[in-house]
Structure formats: C-alpha cells, structure tokens
Amino acid sequence: MKMTKEQAQKAREFLIHQARPLEAALYAYEFENGSREKVVEELNTFQNEDGGFGHGLEPDFRLSDSSPLATTVAFQVMSRISLDASHPMVEKGIRYFLQTYDEQKGCWMAVPEKVNDYPHAPWWHVSEEKNEGDWGNPTAEIIGYLHEYAELVPREFLEELTGRALDTLLSYPDKMDMHEILCFDRMAVRLADPPKETVYEKLKRCIPQVIGKSEKDWEEYSATPLTFIDSPKSPYLEVVDNSLIEKNLDYLINKQEDKGNWAPNWDWFGNYEEDWPKARDEWKGILTLNNLRILREFKRMR
Template identity: 40%
Template structure:
C-alpha cells in the first residue's frame, strides 16, 4: 500500500503551483533537501512586531494582527523546523504569549474581538456577551497547547507549575467524549511534559481516544476527528491504540486524493464571506496536501521522493 509515483507527482505539482510560499518551502525542506532558512523566512512573514503571529497563517480567519491561536500555528511550524528556544522567532512569540495571558480567564483568548471585522469562518466569530469565540467552549483550546509551548521553550517559567496543574484539573473535568480540538490541544501538551504529568495526561487521554476519534470510515468525509489526526506517525503515543483504524484510513486517503493532486478540506464557511472562502480553501488544500504527504512519508508509503 503506497502512494504511486503518479499520485506523488500530482501532489508535488499541486503544492509547488498552488500552495502558499510557506507550504512550498516546507515541502522543499521535507522532501527536496530544500533550505531550512528559506522556510524559516516564510514563517517569519506571518509574525508581527509584537511577536505574535497573524496575517492569515490560520486560513479560516483573515486577521493581520496577532492572536494567541495564530501564534500556536506559528509555534507548530517552529517546532516542525526544529527551532530552539533561543531563536528570535520563538523568543518573540513566547514573549507575546506571556503578555497576552489573561488573569481573569486563567488563560488566553484564542482570538481578539477585532476578528469580527475581517472575513472569518463562523466558528471564529467573537461573541461579545460570552467574551470569546465559538471555538472556545472549554479552557482546553488553545490553552493546553500553549502551556505545552512553555514546557518546550520556557521550562523555567515561574508560573508553569500552576498552569500545568490548571490544565490537568480542566482535563479531568471534561465531558466525554472529549471534543476533537480539546483532545488535540492536550495531545500537544502531552508531547512536551515528562514524569508524573505525562503519565497522568496519557492515562486520561488514552482511555478517551477511541471515544473522541471517529472509527467509522463512512463518516471520514465529515468534519470529525480522524485517526491520523491523533496518530499521524508510528511514534505517536496513541498509535498502538488506533493502529487498526489508522491502517484503514491510510488506504482511504490514497483513494481520496483529488485528480488535481490535492486533499480537500471537509469543511467550508457555510455561506459566510463566500467571496473569500475560495482563497482560504485553496490555502487549506496546500496545507492538507503537505500534511498528508508527511504522513505517508512517516509510514514509508512514498514510492519516490
């Protein structure tokens, strides 16, 4: 079971011709022995003077100014590029997150109110009465992920113990099944902690993973948590638990590649900002295609790279 040379060429051509420069340079970095510095430069183009990320790095909200959620995307890419805590991109991003911490909420607001003034998916709309966007139904998203970046890049932060304890308390209080995005944020935290915290998080998440992940292939064209989102490579902590459905999804993904070479997002903006969604959709196609190729590479399913 492999991605055929023809499928590989179509995916490669799609990324090189249609994806954002960031995904193009990341593709070159991962598959073409391309320049890491060029990929870092493209990532830096999404970082603002205040250290946070914006500029539509998350295609579903077209906000130039910084937000904690967009900054988590930037830090995901920084981790992918193996940037260290001393790298200026990381230092500035972490300083931004430090400054954005909200004492009243004991965490970070995913997006600011000004997101309402730009094209955005309905779930990113900032609810003025609730004081947060629709995605933020629990503390977990994006707070658990952000705490993970403090473990990775600022492990000596004086409040990290407090924030980690808060994260664990919030996880134990989540209603089952754990929401897909909440689970993914905690998975990112799990990957950055050690010792007792790691054991505690893994025990809770591992007992919930098959409740959160949709194991029905007939529903994988819907907006659901799919196995490869949680176990994208064999080294994932949840790979053994999900191995049976991971293998099924790998086969399905081979079949679901569009004839133009991309993998299609399973969501849209549902009639909101219809003039802007096609731009976001094209960007997502590039992102998802790159991510799928990385998955195939991790599973040794690329015939030619």
C-alpha cells in the same frame, strides 16, 4: 495500498507551484533537504511587531492582528524545524504569549474580538454567548510551547499553568472536543514524566470516543484515526484497532484529487463567500503537506 510515484509527484507539483510559499518551503525542507532559513523567511511574513502572528496564517480567519491561536500555528512550524530559544522569532513569540495571558480567566482566548472585522469562518465569530470556548484550545498547546522554550518563561508561572492544565484535563469527561484533545496532546509531547504519562492515559480514554469508524463518518468534518495517530510511534496506537488505521490510510490515498492535492471537507456555510475560495486553496496546501507526512511515516509512499 501505497501512494504511487505519480501521485507523489502530483502532490509535489501542487505544493511547489500552487500552495502558499510557507507550505512550499516546508515541503522542500522536510522532503527534499531544503533550506530551514527559507521556512523562517516565509513564516516571518506572518509575524507582527508584538511578536504574535496573524495575517491569515490560520486560513479560516483573515485577521491581520496577532492572536494566540494563530501564534500556536506558528509555533507548530518553529518546533518542527527545531528553532532554538535564542532565535528572535521564538523570543518574540514567547513574549507575546506571556503578555497576552488572561489572569482573570486563567487562560488564553483563542482570538480577539477584532476577528469579527475580517472575513472568517462562523466558528471563529466572537460573541458574548460564544466567547469562552474549550479551556485547552489553545491554552494547553501554548503551555506545551512554554515548556519547549522553558528558559524564556518564569518557572513559577509555568509550574502553576501546568498544574492547572492537569487539573482541568482530569476534571473532563472522557468524551472531549477533538481540537481540545489535539491541544492537550501537543502539550503532552513537550512535558516530562510523570505529567506526560498522566495526560497520555487520559487522552487514550478520550480518543476512541471521538473518532469516526467508517468512510461515511470521514466524509464529514470529524476526527479520524489519523487525526491523532499520525505515525507508527504514536502513544495512542494501542487504543485504536490496527485494521481501522490501515483502512483510514487507504481512504486517505483514495481521496487525493487529480491535481495532486487534498481538499478540506468543510466550508464557511455561506459566510464571506467571496473570501472562502482563497482560504480553501490555502487549506489544500496545508492538508496536502500534512497527509504526505502521515503517508511517509506509515511507509505508504513508493
């Protein structure tokens, strides 16, 4: 099964006219030879004076102040459009990471306590009981960006962090939270060998433990094969049966809605009900763009 031209056109119309300007600019850049400067311009609206990012860049928390988690989302974009280390947006962002590292805990906390003062999904609520989270999310991902822009980072600090990340990962059981797996994957792709291969080998054991195997599983908020295998070049292709990947691709095409978008399969469970619709609409743009990337990579678009 392939996505029809009509489906692709509907997705385009949705992204251009209904998604956030950031996702619209990214779509134009990635699919229509659009302007990288336009992407930078839109991403800049989310950056604060301290160099970090906020203002709902991650739609599930509406905190205007900077957070390490929202800043990783920004670096996903900066990396995708290949901003180099001399760009002011990159320099400020890396400086924010270096200044917000928690020496005592040996990691970055995803969000500050102030997130509680803004509309947010219940899983982002900070409390004494729920303030530690998984070490790798977002710390491992941040370490990846520090490697990508290593010329801006003290060498000894980066070496120490990388060693801690490897030790932490290898101490985990093979069944991990899917978000933490994604963070370690984003670190791995930016490492050199041999640590890159060490991380990949561990994640190859973890991924089959967490992915759903049926459409019923995929209807819930859970990992699918395509959560980790987003192209035929994925290092994890060998650990998931190809027929399951193909089935997941068919499922993805069938889940496109009439307006051309894909929608989140989660909600805020009655929290901030007046704010969830806006976040949901923003997620539609993010998911639609990401799904088009996957379908293009697997040559599932006509």
